[in-house]
Amino acid sequence: YGGGGRAEEWQGEDWSVRPVSGASAAGxxxxxxxxxxxxxxxxxxxxxxxxxxxIDDRRHWHKACWNAKDRRTTRVQRSRNAPRY
Known part of the structure; x- marks a missing residue:
């Protein structure tokens, strides 16, 4: 996952956040x-x-989406048969 991990607080919980380089996300x-x-x-x-x-609680975010997570109103709901990654 690369280095540079940090801790952040969000919704009353402590979260571990790490950058993922394009090379390690290949494929x-x-x-x-x-x-x-x-x-x-x-x-x-x-x-x-x-x-x-x-490990099952890890979620992959666009950097901009993570930075904007507190400005979002309701959770986006995925349709029932949309793929889940």
Whole structure:
């Protein structure tokens, strides 16, 4: 995942946040929980998870979406049969 991890507080929880370089994301696609759009393979982004969460709690975010997470109103709801990355 690359270096430079940091801790942030969000929604009353401590979160671990790490940058993911484009090279380490090559061949993988993720769905950003902030905008519900796909993060294409090879695109630098962030991975964030609650400090006391497990590996299944990790979520991959666009950098801009993570930075704007407090300005978003309601959660984007994915359609029932949309892929989940």
């Amino acid at each position: 993988k696609r993720y769905r950003c929980p902030g905008c519900d759009q796909e993060i294409p393979s090879g695109v630098p982004h962030l991975v964030a998870w609650p400090q006391y969460g497990g």
